[in-house]
Amino acid sequence: MVYILETELLEDKSIYFSLTKVFGIGQFQSFLLCKKLGLSYNCKLSNLTPDQVIKLIKFIENSNLLINSHLKKSKIMVTKNLVQIKAYRGIRKIRGLPVRGQRTHTNAKTASKFR
Template sequence: MVYILETELLENKSVYFSLTKILGVNRFQSFLICKKLGLSYNCRLSKLTPDQIVKLIKLTESLNLLLNNNLKKSNIMLAKKLIQIKAYRGIRKLRGLPVRGQRTHTNAKTASKRN
């Protein structure tokens, strides 16, 4: 198993799909990373040489993306800011209700679980 940015990546999957396991990296960004390194997107992570793995780690760290813990912290700070300024979204989030205009008569169970 390979650890990149505190995330455990499975070796039997392709590089393209394993990079999406990192919080904050989507499929498009994963595709760009593979393209910059000159890797085929269906190349397995286990077939990479240690040198290629080091390049992969350096490239993911050098990108200006919010990843893992930084992304979680920014989301929490955004929610706290919304609650602090008493925005509508912040109040709904604080009460555990749907934030984006969904109905609450029948289908608000998932929003209550999430908060």
């Protein structure tokens, strides 16, 4: 396992899929990162040289991507702001009800469990 960007990535998987394990990097961002760095997305993480790994880490850090703890903090701050300004979504979040317009008559059992 390789420890990159506060996440342990599997060496036997391709770069494309192993980068998606980082919180905040999805499949599209992973594809773009591979394309911009000139890496084949089929190439396994174990086949990368240490220079390529360092280049990958520096490129992700220099880009304006929110990843891992920074993304989690920003999501928490957004929800705190919604609660503070008493927005509809914030009130629904406090009460433990569905936030995005789902029906509550029959299907809100799982949303009300997550308090």
